[in-house]
Amino acid sequence: MTTTLISGIGELTTNVAAGGDPTGTLRDAAVLIDGERIAWVGSSATAPAADEVVDAGGRAMIPGFVDSHSHLVFGGDRAAEFEARMAGQPYAAGGIRSTVQATRAATDDDLRARLRGFIGELRTQGTTTVEIKSGYGLAVAEEERLVRLAAEVTSEVTFLGAHVVPVEYADDPDAYVDLVVGPMLDACAPHSRWIDVFCETGAFTVAQSRRILEAGITRGLAPRVHASQLGPGDGVRMAVELGAASVDHGTYLTDADIAALAASDTVLTLLPGVEFSTRQPYPDARRLLDAGVTVALACDTNPGSSFTSSMAFCIAIAVRDMGMTTAEAVWAATAGGARALRRDDIGRIAPGARADLVLLDAPSRVHLAYRPGVPLVRRVWKDGTAVV
Numbered sequence: 001m002t003t004t005l006i007s008g009i010g011e012l013t014t015n016v017a018a019g020g021d022p023t024g025t026l027r028d029a030a031v032l033i034d035g036e037r038i039a040w041v042g043s044s045a046t047a048p049a050a051d052e053v054v055d056a057g058g059r060a061m062i063p064g065f066v067d068s069h070s071h072l073v074f075g076g077d078r079a080a081e082f083e084a085r086m087a088g089q090p091y092a093a094g095g096i097r098s099t100v101q102a103t104r105a106a107t108d109d110d111l112r113a114r115l116r117g118f119i120g121e122l123r124t125q126g127t128t129t130v131e132i133k134s135g136y137g138l139a140v141a142e143e144e145r146l147v148r149l150a151a152e153v154t155s156e157v158t159f160l161g162a163h164v165v166p167v168e169y170a171d172d173p174d175a176y177v178d179l180v181v182g183p184m185l186d187a188c189a190p191h192s193r194w195i196d197v198f199c200e201t202g203a204f205t206v207a208q209s210r211r212i213l214e215a216g217i218t219r220g221l222a223p224r225v226h227a228s229q230l231g232p233g234d235g236v237r238m239a240v241e242l243g244a245a246s247v248d249h250g251t252y253l254t255d256a257d258i259a260a261l262a263a264s265d266t267v268l269t270l271l272p273g274v275e276f277s278t279r280q281p282y283p284d285a286r287r288l289l290d291a292g293v294t295v296a297l298a299c300d301t302n303p304g305s306s307f308t309s310s311m312a313f314c315i316a317i318a319v320r321d322m323g324m325t326t327a328e329a330v331w332a333a334t335a336g337g338a339r340a341l342r343r344d345d346i347g348r349i350a351p352g353a354r355a356d357l358v359l360l361d362a363p364s365r366v367h368l369a370y371r372p373g374v375p376l377v378r379r380v381w382k383d384g385t386a387v388v
Contacts, residue, residue, distance in 0.1 A: 004033040005050035010058035015335040015348040036383040064128025064356030065311040066337030069298035076102025091278035103136040128356035131156035135163030147191040158194035181215035195221040199235035246340040262292040267340040269296040272317035273306035286323030296336030316372035355384035
């Protein structure tokens with residue numbers, strides 16, 4: 001098995017706490033890759049021999065981004081909806097149905113080709129792990145093919161049949177919930193690790209959401225929840241009660257929500273691209289962090305409310321508009337995403353972890369926020385293999 005030593009790293013963000021620094025920053029560092037894993041981390045001056053040596057040239061290195069919330073399997077385009085929002089039309093959950101129509105009309109090959117294009121896009125921007133949700137089929141066979149296609153490119157697949165109520169069940173949403181917890185769950189569970197629900201006005205009530213999540217838990221799927229995006233509600237506390245790995249959005253949180261999150265293992269995943277695209281207020285990440293909430297950042301790549309796949313862009317927003325330091329934002333986009341997926345083998349640079357690494361064309365991680373919109377990713381390793 002070939003070993004690779006990456007030496008001369010000017011600033012290495014390990015996300016392993018050391019010397020009072022929670023991000024574990026090292027200078028003039030080196031990383032040894034052995035197969036798919038990291039074998040050694042330390043000073044370039046004491047680095048072991050390796051079959052291959054890569055000179056980082058004083059550049060910064062961070063763990064690969066962990067994007068723990070995306071919707072990458074879909075058909076169509078909602079650029080007109082975005083343009084209307086920019087002209088003043090408010091965002092509402094109902095726009096999802098137009099993507100459902102386009103997705104149902106697309107072939108497997110169409111969806112597969114587009115999905116693989118997105119994966120390539122993610123890799124070039126430093127994302128090495130991505131979670132992918134279904135939710136644009138909203139029928140048994142359609143949802144099954146979306147999770148099946150997602151499973152071709154990631155192990156982090158989420159069944160989101162409870163995205164919105166489809167048009168054909170508009171007059172009887174409880175009958176649609178029956179479908180989700182019955183035949184649809186039966187078809188999708190074999191391809192999925194997670195179950196999710198959009199617990200929001202215009203989507204699913206707390207009672208409906210609880211029923212859906214509990215059905216998924218019974219089938220061995222772990223829960224995640226969309227909540228408090230469009231307004232305050234009881235979805236966050238329900239998610240905590242059910243032991244959800246993550247509550248995503250959290251645009252409108254009460255003090256009780258924050259207290260519940262801080263006292264739990266549930267991660268709050270913030271999605272800055274959504275607020276950018278919908279012109280909703282940005283969540284106050286400083287308030288959350290100071291209260292002891294574990295925070296992740298993700299892109300929520302989707303055609304309606306956040307059509308970005310750039311974690312660096314989300315980091316820049318989090319620093320400028322949400323009260324995070326660059327170190328906190330980078331941690332949230334790497335180790336935080338790993339926590340949201342309940343993974344300890346990614347999101348950090350340490351012996352035994354997967355060799356998912358990003359070399360920046362910059363001397364420091366600060367440049368991710370300092371130079372927004374600039375493509376700073378120079379090289380990417382995924383499971384020890386150079387992919388960029």
